Amino acid sequence: MIIESKNLRKLRYNKKLTQQEIADLLNISQPTYCSWETKDSDIKLENVIQLTKIFDVKIEELIPNNCNLETKHINNLLVNNDIEKNKDDIYTELILSLKEQIKLLQEIIMILQKHKENN
Numbered sequence: 001m002i003i004e005s006k007n008l009r010k011l012r013y014n015k016k017l018t019q020q021e022i023a024d025l026l027n028i029s030q031p032t033y034c035s036w037e038t039k040d041s042d043i044k045l046e047n048v049i050q051l052t053k054i055f056d057v058k059i060e061e062l063i064p065n066n067c068n069l070e071t072k073h074i075n076n077l078l079v080n081n082d083i084e085k086n087k088d089d090i091y092t093e094l095i096l097s098l099k100e101q102i103k104l105l106q107e108i109i110m111i112l113q114k115h116k117e118n119n
Contacts, residue, residue, distance in 0.1 A: 002042050003051075003062045009037045011055040011062075026050055045107050049115070 012022060023033040026047055035041060052059050 005037050005039055007062055025054055045111055
C-alpha cells in the first residue's frame with residue numbers, strides 16, 4: 001500500500017516521536033522508516049494499520065487519495081477529446097482498477113479480522 005510521506009512526517013512531528021522510536025514500535029529499521037518519510041512508499045498493510053494506531057488517525061490520513069485520483073483519471077479519459085482511447089480500453093482500465101481496489105479491501109478485511117481474533 002502506498003503511503004504519503006509528507007503526512008507521515010507531519011504526524012510523527014505532532015506526536016513528538018523520533019524515527020527510531022517509531023521504527024522500534026514497528027519492528028523495522030530506522031533507515032526503512034526514514035525512506036517512508038522521504039518518498040511516497042509502498043509498505044505492508046499491516047504496518048499502515050500499526051501506524052494508524054501509533055498516530056491515532058484514520059487510514060485515509062496516511063494514504064494518498066488514490067480513489068479520487070483514479071476517478072479523476074477515468075473521468076479525464078472519458079471527457080477529454082485529446083485522448084485517443086476507445087470505450088473498450090477505458091472499460092478495461094476501469095475494471096482493472098476496481099479489481100485492485102477490491103483486492104486491497106479484501107486484504108484490509110482479513111487483517112482486521114485477524115486483529116479482532118487476537119484481541
